[in-house]
Amino acid sequence: MKKVEAIIKPFKLDDVKEGLTDLGIYGLTVSEVKGFGRQRGHKEVYRGAEYQIDFVPKLKIEVVMPSSLVAEAVKVIQEKAKTGEIGDGKIFVLPLEEAIRIRTGETGDDAL
Numbered sequence: 011m012k013k014v015e016a017i018i019k020p021f022k023l024d025d026v027k028e029g030l031t032d033l034g035i036y037g038l039t040v041s042e043v044k045g046f047g048r049q050r051g052h053k054e055v056y057r058g059a060e061y062q063i064d065f066v067p068k069l070k071i072e073v074v075m076p077s078s079l080v081a082e083a084v085k086v087i088q089e090k091a092k093t094g095e096i097g098d099g100k101i102f103v104l105p106l107e108e109a110i111r112i113r114t115g116e117t118g119d120d121a122l
């Protein structure tokens with residue numbers, strides 16, 4: 011299993027979610043986060059406001075999936091989250107040791 015974490019522009023959430031559920035992903039977690047990338051000190055526009063960087067609002071999506079789905083999931087996220095402007099975000103892929111579905115006690119891929 012892997013955990014795919016994607017930091018995206020907030021208005022891209024629905025597109026990304028749809029792309030991932032089409033792939034057969036059963037669950038995901040979304041958090042409101044703030045961050046910055048390479049343009050520290052430069053301007054990034056968010057909802058008409060110019061953030062003189064430091065911290066720009068983003069969403070973080072976390073999805074745990076079988077390793078076999080990662081390549082496709084990364085591709086879908088990249089396609090759906092891309093505007094071509096700065097601040098489109100990043101995708102990180104992490105190894106994931108174990109998953110347990112609390113209600114049933116299932117583990118591993120079965121728990122997803």
Ligand SMILES: Nc1ncnc2c1ncn2[C@@H]1O[C@H](COP(=O)(O)OP(=O)(O)OP(=O)(O)O)[C@@H](O)[C@H]1O
Pocket residue numbers: 017043044045046047048049066068095096097098099100
């Ligand atoms: N190295 C990193 N580690 C953790 N989070 C990061 C990292 N780089 C970017 N992020 C997160 O992703 C968000 C978006 O980053 P962003 O897309 O601006 O990266 P970038 O490298 O500046 O690319 P671009 O040049 O396209 O803007 C940041 O606000 C931050 O939350």
Ligand SMILES: [Mg+2]
Pocket residue numbers: 046047048049096097098
């Ligand atoms: Mg940037």
